[in-house]
Amino acid sequence: MPSTSRPAPQVTDASAPDDSGGTTLRRLREHLGPLVLQIECAPQSEDVLIGRQVIHDPCEPVPAQADGVLLAVGGSPGGADFLAAIGQAGAARYSAVVVKARGGDLAAASAAARSAGVALLVIPDDMPWRHLDALVTAATSASGPAQDTYTSIGMGDLFPLANAIAYQVGGAITIEDPLGHVLAYSNLPHQEIDEIRRQGILGRQTPDRPTNLDEYQRVIRADGPVVFDIPDTKHVNRLAVAVRAGPQLLGLLWALDGNPPLGEGAEAALEEAAKVTALHLLRARSHRDPDRWSRGEALASLLEGAVSGRTAAAQLGIAGDTATTVVAFAQAAPEEMPGLGGARIVDLVGLYCEAWHPQALCTTTGGLVYALLPTRTDPGAERRVVKFAENVVTTVQRSAGLALQAGIGVPAAQLDEVPNGRRTADRVLRALAGDPQAPTVATVSDVRSRVTLMELTERGAAAVDLPPGPVQRIIEHDVEHSTTYAQSLLAYLDAFGEAIPAAARLAVHENTLRYRIRRIQELFDLDLDDPDTRLVAWLQLRLHQIAG
Incomplete structure (x- = not known):
């Protein structure tokens, strides 16, 4: 494949700390670990900054995305389409291309990646692409100075993570799943806890309180941390934030604002900690029940028709x-x-x-x-x-x-x-x-x-290419003159032309309804004696009612 020239991607100094707010390929590899991600080649070094991931169909052109990570879904590492996609990724200034080897030889793909100036990354064949997408989203969100604080913590080690967050935020921390189950908590000796926290730790579940539902709603719907002022003197105030990977809710972080009180930077520190926690929760959940996670992802793909029954059968x-x-x-x-x-x-x-x-x-x-x-x-x-x-x-x-x-x-x-x-x-x-x-x-x-x-x-079965008919004119008349002709006609047709039950449904006198039906026929030239006209009128009115 001919060489593809492109401007060199932005690279950080390997000897200097990364304070750019971005995530490097090296950091991504360290976060995800060798069981998830292997670097086949990195022609621009592992310190190249990576941007957002892009899912790519081998039959489609590669979209522009500087510093992006191309997820080559369905691509064969030795196929011509995939090799061409690598070249396109280089021309579009991508930082990396991700592929599943599926037992194939990666020599041609590696050579193409070196020529194009993009890193070639390999993930396990049985790893769902959605899972990888969520992991990369969490890893790239968990960047910047706050992340450096947590780099020594093993991925998925939630109790050391809770202590690290408590140290940064300044108050006792609990990490919960979306159901209020306590997954981990901090135990720094100088940070006091209240009775609610104590019961939650002992029972591994947030105690049932009348305000729980409203509090969880506020946290989940908020874009950032939420402050709770607790009026009960036996309980201390709280700061909470939702933990997400993209749109996916993974859990919640709760910080106590007691003794010592939280400082001015507590909200920002907790928000940054949530980004780091997302990656830990994804890895912890995958380790607890990897088969269930994979089957859930495979089932979602089957429901959407994204995989064949044969493929789903093997995965499920x-x-x-x-x-x-x-x-x-x-x-x-x-x-x-x-x-x-x-x-x-x-x-x-x-x-x-x-x-x-x-x-x-x-x-x-x-x-x-x-x-x-x-x-x-x-x-x-x-x-x-x-x-x-x-x-x-x-x-x-x-x-x-x-x-x-x-x-x-x-x-x-x-x-x-x-x-x-x-x-x-x-x-x-x-x-x-x-x-x-x-x-x-x-x-x-x-x-x-x-x-x-x-x-x-x-x-759009009723939207025939014809000029407006009686029903359309009736509906427009009702809008312009605040009449109820359409409602009255539909009730009349629903009752098979019987005025008494139709009038009862409308809560009007039967003579009033009969008068309206006569006026409808006169004003809009509607022949209700014709069975086809009655059918079409009823159908159009019902479709309008459903659509409206």
């Missing part, structure tokens, strides 16, 4: 011809607590999945929680899945105070059909969300008519 440990059903869960009031609520739901759905079948799985993607249930094909299979969903909804409501709705997808005879089951479950959920009288759990058979109407609305 499930036969490709296993019959399954997807159940989608969503909060009935998603604004209530998007971060903490979602974590609680995943936790409880996971427990129910384990009780259902050893190969049942759950994951979260797109703001929803999904369960993949191996099912039989006997007549009672659907009822058992409905019962599963009802039990989850009831348990989450009772134990976490969160109202859920569940949509059940069509059964999949093999894993290749799972994405279709997920899409059906999503449609059922949307149908439930749009109907205040809907049940909490439904199959597509329960809401088939509404799902069909929503499909027509989404596909």
Whole structure:
């Protein structure tokens, strides 16, 4: 491959501390460790600064991203497309390209990387790309002067990390998961704790208090640290911040503002510590249950149709011809607590999945929680899945105070059909969300008519290329003159032209409704004696009602 010239990337002095606020390739390797990341070659040295990561499809051109890290998803290290992508990355001033070797020879890729002036990084074949993306996001966020304080702490060693944070922030620290489980805490002798902290340490769980839900909501929704002034003289004030890797909520940091009191720089120090903690929590979670993490990532990819059933079968440990059903869960009031609520739901759905079948799985993607249930094909299979969903909804409501709705997808005879089951479950959920009288759990058979109407609305089936008809003019007239002709006509058609039940539904006299229907026919030239006209008018009004 011909040499590709480009301006040399910004490189730090290896002998000097990195105070630029960026992350070097060397630091990234040290953070992630040799089990996660290996450097095949680094022609510009390991002290080159790296920027944001970019996921790349081998069939697409490499986008511009100076100092970026190109994640070559699906690329073969010896393929022509991949070698060309390395050259493009060099021309676009990337710092590194990441690849999975998959047993292939890296000699050609390494030579191309040296020629292009970019580092070639290799990760394990069985590591999900999403996991790597989250790790790199956490590592590159955890940069700058604060990170230097924590470099001697082993990755995932949360108790030494808590002590280091307590020293920097100036107050006793606890590290919690999104459910309030105490993962680690500081124990510096000069920092006092109160009774709430003591109970949390002894029980490894934040004590149940009336203000817990509101406090966690505030922390999770905030962009930075949150100060809590505790009126009870037996308890001290607190400072808290959410720990995230990108949009993913990983946990919370809590600092006590007691004896000694926190100083002026405590909020900034805690915010920087949260960036470092994100990487530790990702590594600790992966080490505690790496298989579960990997399976969750593989399930999310299968639900989205990003991998084939055959690939998913190998990653999930499930036969490709296993019959399954997807159940989608969503909060009935998603604004209530998007971060903490979602974590609680995943936790409880996971427990129910384990009780259902050893190969049942759950994951979260797109703001929803999904369960993949191996099912039989006997007549009672659907009822058992409905019962599963009802039990989850009831348990989450009772134990976490969160109202859920569940949509059940069509059964999949093999894993290749799972994405279709997920899409059906999503449609059922949307149908439930749009109907205040809907049940909490439904199959597509329960809401088939509404799902069909929503499909027509989404596909624009009613938007024929014709001039505005009577229904469009009725709707426009209502907007301009504050009339209720569209509502009245829809109620009349819903009642099969019977004025008495339609008037009762509208809470008007039947003669009033009859007068409105006559006026509608006169003003808008609408022939309600024609069956096709009645059908089209009703359909357009219903689609307008659903869309509005």
